[in-house]
Structure formats: structure tokens, C-alpha cells
Amino acid sequence: MKKVLSIFSIITLAGILAACGSESGASNGSGSDDEVTIGYFPNIDHAAGMVAEEKELYEESLPEGTEVNYQYFPDGSAFMTAIETGEIEGGIVGPGPAMNHYTSGADINIVAAGATGGTVIMKRKDADIESAEDIKGKTFISPRVGCTHDVQFETLMKEEFGITSDRLDGEMKHVTGKPATYSSMFESGKVDVAAVPEPWAAFIEAEGTGEVMFENAEVAHNENMPASVFVTSEKLTEKDPGLIQDLVDAHKNATDYVNENTDESKQIAMDKIKEITDQKLSQEVVDSSWDRINFTYEVDEKEIQMFADSSYELQFLEEKPNLNGLVDTTFIND
Numbered sequence: 001m002k003k004v005l006s007i008f009s010i011i012t013l014a015g016i017l018a019a020c021g022s023e024s025g026a027s028n029g030s031g032s033d034d035e036v037t038i039g040y041f042p043n044i045d046h047a048a049g050m051v052a053e054e055k056e057l058y059e060e061s062l063p064e065g066t067e068v069n070y071q072y073f074p075d076g077s078a079f080m081t082a083i084e085t086g087e088i089e090g091g092i093v094g095p096g097p098a099m100n101h102y103t104s105g106a107d108i109n110i111v112a113a114g115a116t117g118g119t120v121i122m123k124r125k126d127a128d129i130e131s132a133e134d135i136k137g138k139t140f141i142s143p144r145v146g147c148t149h150d151v152q153f154e155t156l157m158k159e160e161f162g163i164t165s166d167r168l169d170g171e172m173k174h175v176t177g178k179p180a181t182y183s184s185m186f187e188s189g190k191v192d193v194a195a196v197p198e199p200w201a202a203f204i205e206a207e208g209t210g211e212v213m214f215e216n217a218e219v220a221h222n223e224n225m226p227a228s229v230f231v232t233s234e235k236l237t238e239k240d241p242g243l244i245q246d247l248v249d250a251h252k253n254a255t256d257y258v259n260e261n262t263d264e265s266k267q268i269a270m271d272k273i274k275e276i277t278d279q280k281l282s283q284e285v286v287d288s289s290w291d292r293i294n295f296t297y298e299v300d301e302k303e304i305q306m307f308a309d310s311s312y313e314l315q316f317l318e319e320k321p322n323l324n325g326l327v328d329t330t331f332i333n334d
Contacts, residue, residue, distance in 0.1 A: 034063075034065055034066050034067060035066065035067045035068075035069065036058065036062060036066055036067070036068050036069070036089050036243070036247070037068075037069040037070070037071055037087065037088040037089055038052070038053075038058060038068065038069070038070050038071070038088060038089065038090060038091045038247075039070070039071045039072070039073055039079050039082055039083075039088040039090075039091030039092070039093070040070070040072065040073075040091045040092040040093075041072065041073055041079075041092065041093070042072055042272055042273045042276040042277050043228075043273075044118070044198055044199050044269060044273075044286070044289050044290065044293060045114060045115040045118050045198070045227045045228045045293050045295075046092045046114060046115075046228055047115070047258050047265055047268075047269045047295060048092065048114055048115075048251060048254040048255045048258055048295060048297075049070075049091065049092045049114075049254070050268050050269050050272040050273075051254045051257050051258055051265050051268055051269075052250055052251065052253075052254035053070050053272070054268045054272070055254070055257065056068075057250045057253050057254050057257070058246075058247065058250040060250065060253075061246045061247070061249045061250035061253065062243075062246045062247075062250070063246075071087070071088055071091075072276050073093075075097075076093050076094050076096060076097025076098075076100075077097060079091065079093045079097065079231075080093065080097045080098065080100075080101040080106065080108070080231075083101075083106075083108055083231055083232065083233055084101070084106050084107075084108070084233065086233070089232060089233075089236060089243070089247065090111075090230060090231060090232035090236075090244070090247050091230065091231065092114045092228050092229070092230055092231075092251075093228065093229060093231050094148060094227070094228055094229070095110070095148070095225070095226050095227075095228070095229050095304060095307070096147065096148050098110055098229055098231050098326070099304065099308055099321070099323060099326065102323065102326045103321050103322075103323070107233060107234035107235055108231055108232070108233055108234055108326075109231065109232055109233070109234050109237055109326065109327070109328040110226075110229045110230070110231055110299060110304070110326055110327045110328070111230055111231070111232055111237070111244060111248055111299075111327075111328050111329075111330075111331045111332065112229065112230040112248050112251055112252070112297040112298075112299055112331065112332045113226040113228070113229055113230070113296050113297055113298055113299040113300075114226065114227070114228030114229055114230055114251075114255075114295070114297070115226070115227045115228050115293050115294060115295050115296065116222070116223060116224060116225060116226055116227055116293070116294045116296060117216050117217075117222050117223060117227060117292055117293050117294050118197055118198040118216070118222075118227045118289070118292055118293045119148070119149050119152050119153075119195060119196070119197055119198075119216065119219050119222050119227070120196050120198070120201035120212055120214070120215060120216055120219065120292065121153055121156070121193065121194070121195055121196070121212070121213045121214035121218075121219060122182070122186075122193070122194045122196050122201055122204050122210040122211065122212060122213060123192065123193050123194075123210060123211060123212075123213040124186040124189070124191065124192050124193070124209070124210050125186070125208075125209065125210060125211060127192040127193070129192060129193065129213065132157065132160070132161040132163065133161070133163075135157070135163060135171075135172055135192070135193055136163060136171035136172065137171055137172075137173075138172060138173070138192035138193055139172075139173040139174075139175060139190075139191045139192050139193070140153065140165075140172055140173070140174060140175075140191065140192065140193040140194065140195065141174075141175050141176065141177050141182060141185065141191045141193070141194045141195070142174070142176060142194070142195040143176060143177070143178065143179055143195075143197070144176050145167075145174070145176060145316075146311065146314075146316035148197075148225075148227070148307075149195040149196070149197055150174075150195060151220075151221070151307065151310055151311050151314060151316065152195060152219050152220045152221050152222060152225075153195035153219070153220075154314050155220035155221065155310045155313075155314065156214065156218070156219060156220040157172070158313075158314065159220065167315075168314070168315065172193075175191060177191075179194075179196055179197055179200035180200060180203075182194045182196060182200055182204060182210075183200075183203060183204045183207045183209045183210070184209075186204065186209040186210045187207075187209045193213065194210070197227075198289035198292050198293060199281055199285050199286065199288075199289035201288075201289065201292070202284070202285040202286075202287075202288035202289040202292075203281075203285050205288060206282065206284050206285055206288075216292040220310070221303065221306065221307045221310065223294075224300050224303045225300075225303050225304070225306075225307050226299055226300070226303075226304065227293065229299060230247075230248065230251050230297070232244055232247070237328060237331075241330075241331075244331055245331050245334060248297075248331040248332055251297060252297045252332065255295050255296065255297045258295045259295055262290070266283075266286050266287070266290060269286065270283075270286055297332055298332065299327055299329060299332070301323075301326075301327040301329070304323060304326070304327060305321075305323050308321045308323055309321075
């Protein structure tokens with residue numbers, strides 16, 4: 001039986017770059033056999049979605065004549081609602097919203113990964129922090145309480161150094177805010193440490209307001225834990241597995257294209273982010289953030305469960321979650 005999460009608001013880069021779904025030009029859910037709508041976010045770790053759209057890879061995979069529409073989302077909750085209502089057939093989202101909605105009773109499946117990595121722990125310059133022990137009494141920031149990056153940082157600090165946040169009566173003060181503001185908050189001295197999703201770690205480096213304290217590979221659950229996943233409804237996987245196979249095949253082809261055509265894929269991502277959000281990322285920032293992300297469609301079910309267990313250990317969850325049935329690897333293995 002699925003267990004209900006009472007506190008599990010998790011986002012990755014999804015929703016950090018401001019996007020507006022109404023700007024997509026995509027229609028609402030197809031509801032027909034010859035029309036499909038794909039959702040994703042205009043973020044670096046969703047590059048496979050942007051490349052698939054630009055290169056029309058879904059059109060190549062789906063039956064001839066299928067109309068493919070795209071819808072862009074401002075946050076994971078809106079995306080998951082669109083999946084549940086049939087507004088979209090599938091797409092890329094952060095793992096947190098998928099886990100949250102699944103344990104709340106939604107019939108959804110993660111059928112592939114989108115990317116792993118992309119979280120960096122930064123420290124403010126002149127914060128007088130030389131080691132993890134120096135973080136005691138300091139203020140750290142993450143996008144939200146219990147979000148992916150918060151869990152990763154707090155797990156690292158608790159398991160490796162025995163240091164916890166004030167939420168657990170510990171020595172670190174926790175605040176939240178949008179990653180796009182972290183550089184200015186470092187500059188003003190309002191925060192000392194940040195759990196930063198890309199591309200904002202690269203942005204902070206480029207601005208010179210902070211420096212890396214724990215690199216990508218050192219952060220808990222960062223190398224194998226999906227930063228983004230491809231999600232669809234369980235009803236659709238049962239009703240039309242052929243459609244889901246076509247969608248996953250296109251996603252796999254897009255991921256392969258990203259890995260085999262790096263420079264072109266970076267340009268596609270920069271152009272698409274600028275088109276959707278009107279935010280222009282520099283080549284330096286994209287290059288640096290790209291190096292910290294691994295684009296893959298392989299999904300590790302055990303890693304997702306381990307991440308959820310960490311959330312429980314940090315008391316973000318009231319009950320230990322059981323995610324059996326959330327991940328379906330049938331379509332990436334065929």
C-alpha cells in the first residue's frame with residue numbers, strides 16, 4: 001500500500017529558471033491517437049527534452065502523422081498534475097515531485113532517467129569557512145525545505161560530520177530562496193553556504209562571489225540519483241505500452257544525441273532557455289554546469305529509494321516511504 005508523505009516538497013533545477021506554461025504554444029492534452037503532448041522544463045538537466053523538440057525526435061519515433069506538442073512548466077507540482085489529468089502524455093521532471101505524487105496515491109511511473117548530478121555546495125568568500133566544522137553557527141540556503149538539494153546537503157553534513165540544521169536542534173541555520181539570488185546573497189553576506197543546483201553554481205563561480213566547498217561528486221546522492229526523470233501515467237503504460245515505448249525510444253535517442261553532439265546540444269539548450277524564459281546564460285556558465293551533469297536514461301530504482309529513506313532519516317517525512325512500483329524499467333531495457 002502506498003504511504004502518504006506529509007512534508008515532501010522537492011525540486012531540482014525544475015522551476016528555478018522562471019518559465020510560463022502559457023508561453024509554450026502547445027495545446028492541452030491530446031486525448032487522441034494522433035496527437036501527443038510532451039512536457040519539460042527549460043533547464044540544463046532537461047537538455048534531452050530541448051534537443052528532442054529541436055530535432056523532432058518524437059516525430060521520428062511515433063507513427064507517421066502524429067502531431068507532437070510541447071508544454072513548459074513552472075514547477076514540478078504543475079507538471080505532475082498535468083500527467084495525472086492527461087493534459088500531457090509524458091515528459092521530464094524532477095524526481096521529488098514524482099515521488100511525492102506517487103506516495104500520495106497518484107498512478108504514475110518513472111520510465112527513464114534524464115540526468116544525474118548537478119548539485120554543488122558553495123561557500124561565500126570571506127565567510128571564514130575552511131572546513132565542515134566551520135559551518136557550525138553559519139547560515140545555509142537551499143531552494144526549499146526538504147528539496148532535493150537540501151536533503152543532499154543535510155545528509156552529507158549529518159552522515160560525514162555529525163552536523164545538523166536548526167530544524168533538528170542542530171548548529172546550522174537554514175533559510176530558503178531561489179538559486180538565481182544566491183550570488184547576490186553571498187555578496188551581501190546574508191548567507192554563508194548554499195546547496196546549489198546547476199547552472200547557478202557555475203554562475204556564482206563566474207560572478208566571483210563564492211567558491212566550491214564540496215564538488216559535485218562529493219555531495220550525497222549526487223552521482224547516481226536522478227536529477228531529472230521521464231514520467232508518464234501508469235494507466236497509459238497499461239493502456240498503450242506501444243506509445244510509451246515510442247516516447248522512451250525518442251527520449252533515449254535524444255539523450256544519446258546530447259552525449260554525442262555536446263557543442264550543438266549546449267547551443268540548443270541556451271537558445272531554448274532564452275526563448276522560453278528570456279534569460280540568457282553565458283557560454284562559460286553552460287560549459288561549467290554541463291561538466292557537472294551526466295545525461296543518462298538509465299534509472300537506478302535503489303538510489304531513488306535510498307534518497308527517500310534519507311529524507312525520512314532527516315525527518316522530512318513522517319513515515320518511511322515504500323516506492324515499490326514507481327519505477328518501470330521495462331521500456332528502457334527493450
